[in-house]
Amino acid sequence: MDPGTTKAEHNESVMRGMIANESELTAGVRIVPGRRYGFFTDTTRCIGCKACEVACKEWNALPADDLGLSGMSYDNTRALSADTWRHVRFIEQMGSNGERPTAMPPYQSHWLMMSDVCKHCGNAACLEACPTGALFRTEFDTVVVQQDICNGCGYCVPACPFGVVELSQIDGKAHKCTLCYDRLKGGLEPACAKACPTESIQFGELNELHRRAASREHQLHDMGVRSAYLYGTPGTPGASGGIGELNAFFLLTDRPGVYNLPEAPTLPSTRVRPALLAGLATIAGLALAAAGLLASDTERN
Numbered sequence: 001m002d003p004g005t006t007k008a009e010h011n012e013s014v015m016r017g018m019i020a021n022e023s024e025l026t027a028g029v030r031i032v033p034g035r036r037y038g039f040f041t042d043t044t045r046c047i048g049c050k051a052c053e054v055a056c057k058e059w060n061a062l063p064a065d066d067l068g069l070s071g072m073s074y075d076n077t078r079a080l081s082a083d084t085w086r087h088v089r090f091i092e093q094m095g096s097n098g099e100r101p102t103a104m105p106p107y108q109s110h111w112l113m114m115s116d117v118c119k120h121c122g123n124a125a126c127l128e129a130c131p132t133g134a135l136f137r138t139e140f141d142t143v144v145v146q147q148d149i150c151n152g153c154g155y156c157v158p159a160c161p162f163g164v165v166e167l168s169q170i171d172g173k174a175h176k177c178t179l180c181y182d183r184l185k186g187g188l189e190p191a192c193a194k195a196c197p198t199e200s201i202q203f204g205e206l207n208e209l210h211r212r213a214a215s216r217e218h219q220l221h222d223m224g225v226r227s228a229y230l231y232g233t234p235g236t237p238g239a240s241g242g243i244g245e246l247n248a249f250f251l252l253t254d255r256p257g258v259y260n261l262p263e264a265p266t267l268p269s270t271r272v273r274p275a276l277l278a279g280l281a282t283i284a285g286l287a288l289a290a291a292g293l294l295a296s297d298t299e300r301n
Contacts, residue, residue: 027189029204036141038120038247040209042216045200046113048088055195056086080116082168085177086192089114091258114259115201118164118177122244125267129159142179150174161265213251227253241266
């Protein structure tokens, strides 16, 4: 204790517990069960610092990745995985015909950066594919895996159109971002959004995030960045094929494929009927062909 501080003053300065509704101080939003929350990731603000990756790993006690050079730009984590729930992607825009560019574009130089994460889809394919109920939708409209129920079947892995879910090599169970479910229950902003120094990752209620994202898109257009668009909000790329919308959506300035995002993601269940009909048609065609061969053999005999 500071010699110049009285015991009463010292006691007043000591925190005796968590700050109630801390998210109101850090993110300007009160977390209330029954409301829909998510992330708005503005890639034009991302500086590639990876603070979100570090915060995510520290809070969720996730093991470190291979810290060696990958040969893939400045990215050592490479992709989302069972141990990496936030991944900052570095995309260098080269000149035409593979030549290095000699002129600087008016915005973001020749680099695109994006902090990728689970999309917590409005209609989640992983949740739809899970046979044990290990995946569930929370009271905050996010999608979480319960490892104590997961049996490691892996059905959720190919079901996800974004390649997010992965089985851990440590426990054999599915892992992915929980949108800091434990922090939300305690009234805390998710760790990645709280750590982001440029507000590239913004946390809040979805309706407010959609309004904020539309405003940012218009602002960039006024600045001359006509390529800016939203991915994963209603009626935009990413919210297709029965998925509805993404609770973790993005503002991009290039094609989705450049960021390793699908141009038009779909739910696997929407492909069951066409695949079944195609299979039945194939079987019917083979049966007709076989009947024709038998008939011709009968005529010869």
